[in-house]
Amino acid sequence: MDTNWMARGNCATQHPDTFFPSDGVGVEAAKRVCEGCPVQERCLEYALRNRIDHGVWGGCSERQRRRILRARRLEAAA
Numbered sequence: 001m002d003t004n005w006m007a008r009g010n011c012a013t014q015h016p017d018t019f020f021p022s023d024g025v026g027v028e029a030a031k032r033v034c035e036g037c038p039v040q041e042r043c044l045e046y047a048l049r050n051r052i053d054h055g056v057w058g059g060c061s062e063r064q065r066r067r068i069l070r071a072r073r074l075e076a077a078a
């Protein structure tokens with residue numbers, strides 16, 4: 001799977017720990033870095049397709065990604 005897009009993300013120069021926060025404040029800080037990221041959609045889709053449970057990806061928290069996946073499952077089942 002192509003992951004070259006990761007180098008173009010706003011987070012490319014950030015410490016990776018920023019995107020694996022331990023509390024809500026950290027989640028919001030990570031999401032702010034994602035705002036306006038040129039590869040945000042691709043990043044989110046990568047996390048969803050690979051079922052990445054931890055961290056902030058594509059501007060979405062773990063909880064938000066679980067909701068998206070659930071909505072997709074329900075949509076597919078309908």
Ligand code: SF4
Pocket residue numbers: 006008009010011012019033034035037038039040041043044056057058059
């Ligand atoms: S959306 Fe966020 S986590 Fe994904 S590449 Fe951009 S800055 Fe990094």
